[in-house]
Structure formats: C-alpha cells, structure tokens
Amino acid sequence: MTCIELVELATDLLEGSMPADERARFDEHISGCEGCTTYLEQFRITIRLTGMLTEEQIAPDSRAALLDAFRDWRATP
C-alpha cells in the first residue's frame, strides 16, 4: 500500500467498512510511516472538530437545491 492509497482509505477505516485483508495492509503501512500516522490523526481531529459544530452553524441549501445536486451527481456517467 502506498501513502496515496492509504490517504484515500482513511474514511473507509474510520467508518469501519474496510475488509480484513485491506485492514492488514493498512496497518502494515501506517506502522512504519510517520506521515500517514500524522495524516490519520489530523483526519480524526478534523472529524472531532466538525462534530463540535451545531446545526445552526451549517446552513444547508434549500431541499430543492440539494435534491437537484444529487440528481445531477448520480446522472454523471
């Protein structure tokens, strides 16, 4: 596993959706990589800080705009 691959898999790991074999390769890489260890820690801090926000601080778009956005996104080939 490369650093670039590991960075892309950080959410898979933290969401608990990583297959065991991939998890083993993830652990093997990060145990010897200071940069990736730092990245994962920053990722956890980011999630924690995001979780400290209240809903009022994040104004969602109107429902219609969101639904449009998701429809467009799904329609993208």
Place this chain on the structure above:
Amino acid sequence: MVSRAIETLPPNQREVIRLRDVLGWPSSDVRNALDISETNQRVLLHRARAKVRRALESYLRPEEEQGT
C-alpha cells in the same frame, strides 16, 4: 473556520458531512435520507473530510507550502 470550510463544499459533499459528522447520524441513515449508495456516501464523506482537513492545515500553517 470549520463551518466556513464546509460552506464552500459542493452541496452533495456538504450535506453528507453535515448529516454524518455534524449531526452524528449513522451512515445507514445518511444514505437512506439522501438515497445514495453506501459507496457514494463514503466517497462524498471522504472528499468533504479531506477538504476540511486541508482547510485546517492551511489555517494552522499558512506559512508552509502545502503539499498535495
């Protein structure tokens, strides 16, 4: 700072991170509410988190060159 970063995200990424990380919904509820697949939800969430992380990094270390 974090809220500003989230506000600049594309709407679909913003909504996923809002529901999952701000409101703390289980990922299964997020994908049901938005009618997206588990994979899509995870990809959007990851992109959103990565952008917020980068915004924090820039904010905390503005003098240093930002790698990619």
